[in-house]
Amino acid sequence: MKKITKLDNFIFYHKDSVFKAMEKLNNKDVSFLVIINRRQELLGTITDGDIRRHILKGKSLNESIEIAMKKKPVYSYIHEENIHKKKLLSIPSIIKFLPVITKAKKVKYILLYEKDEINYIALVMAGGFGKRLGNKTKKIPKPLLKVGNKAILDLILKKIHYAGLKKIYISTHYLHQKIQDHIKKKYKKNDIRIIYEKSPMGTAGCISMINDTFENLIVINGDVVSNIDIKSLLTYHHDSKNDITLTVAKYSYKIPFGLVELNKSYQLVNIKEKPEIHFNVVSGIYCIKKSICNLVGNEYLDMTTLISNTIKLNKKIGVFPIHEYWKDVGNADDLIKAKNDFL
Template sequence: MKVVILAGGFGTRLSEETTLIPKPLVEIGGKPILWHIMKIYSYYGFNDFIILTGYKSHLIKDYFINYYNRYSDITIDMSTNSVEIHKTYTEPWKVTILYTGQNTMTGSRIKKAQEYIGKEQFLLTYGDGVADINIQDLIKAHNNSKKIITMTAVQQTGRFGALVIKDNNMITSFMEKPKGEESWINGGFFVCQPEVFNYIPNNDDNIIFERAPLENLAKDNQLNAFKHFGFWKPMDTLREKEELTDMWQKGKSPWSVWLNKK
């Protein structure tokens, strides 16, 4: 089954990093967040990726073209113009990189991948968020639902902490803003049937996947939710990037299932 990753946005809320590189290449612990996402899928046996690029697409292409040498030990003999490779580090990945337009919206990017996906079920996610989601459980829930698409639903803790204030107006403690039952949001990590393409018109670069396509799927009772109660975190801001990096460096990164579940 192919894994489609949306990786073409401008990442304007992370402009401290994305002025020079696309957001999927922003590094968490020395590796792009895109690499972390692909490692999650690869752990569950999914190694055929289609990356939908736009902004600074060439840098994503360069990353994978040079992947073998980037993570290998080499000796360069400049007098003989030769390169000797000693140790190699690679992945069992097949990576198709599609340039889907600089300003193309998410739905339109997905539509442009249709000919590469064909009439098969496929996985879909964003190139800027990680989770400890069990992909096999997600697929099983989707197949049991018999719907066209399953969206992973998550509850995000509020960005601001809550204060515990007593009757005398004394603040006694701080707590994370609690997750409420009503606060389910789109966490990405979709499973899609090929019929999803019927909800995205041709020849229109302005279709936002999260608007008309998903809204119409919901109206047709074809949008299933997979509630994920575990770890999930996007990387929309510099603060979130630093938080993810801190987790990784401390060895407390719940999304790194390829390390945590060995």
């Protein structure tokens, strides 16, 4: 249990925007904020997960944080020191925090408890042929292509390690020896294990080849470049009690023609000049409960089929919206864009 007395990084004014809170959470590398008014009184709390639920509801990031915050947070008074720990540990989250306040409801300090070890492991899907990239993947597997000065696989592994996951599996097929050599050369001290698919098993089939003990599995496609906060995803998945959490990103497409709208009599009612359409798309990053992983047999299976089968079993599927940078570099144009972004 940690006692936080320097509160500047954790305090947030109730009239400021959700966007400003999101920026503070990202820039200060903190996982929660305590919301106060001008009199320094406790009004609520906000976490990364609360902000993502706000986004899912279609709410604006320019709204006041009061709209998105928890208005009835768990807190304790200074004079209740004998029950601080009990209150803190009763909070059903991986990251447990307890504002401790005076009788006047002013925040004096914050107690924090975070598990050092979480029984999560990661799987990077790195076996694809990369056919859409043409000659670029003729001699180099897609995950070893560079964005900036680092291979895509190295960017993914860095994010996983930063989130505190100690054990990582990498599924391989096409040019698998090159990936294996890369791991042996650069990650001798890390617990990274290679899975070799003799024939392609789809985007989920190789889960059956993981013979390990774990609570949840993070799956990341080997052609995804993103600044997603994996630790926030783990917390969101745990706190939402999801069986599967899939991440979604915003994708925009500009129609290169004027869009015509007709009524039932096929008469023109409106015309829009080259409109831009926005979609939520599956971003290739998932968190999956062990009980769902156990459903995967030793056969070809795509992730979309696994998710559909899970829905049929009436299991809980959650959605984690990505507001951070995200790019699927499976085609040449997006690879060039990602390279330019990392210049």
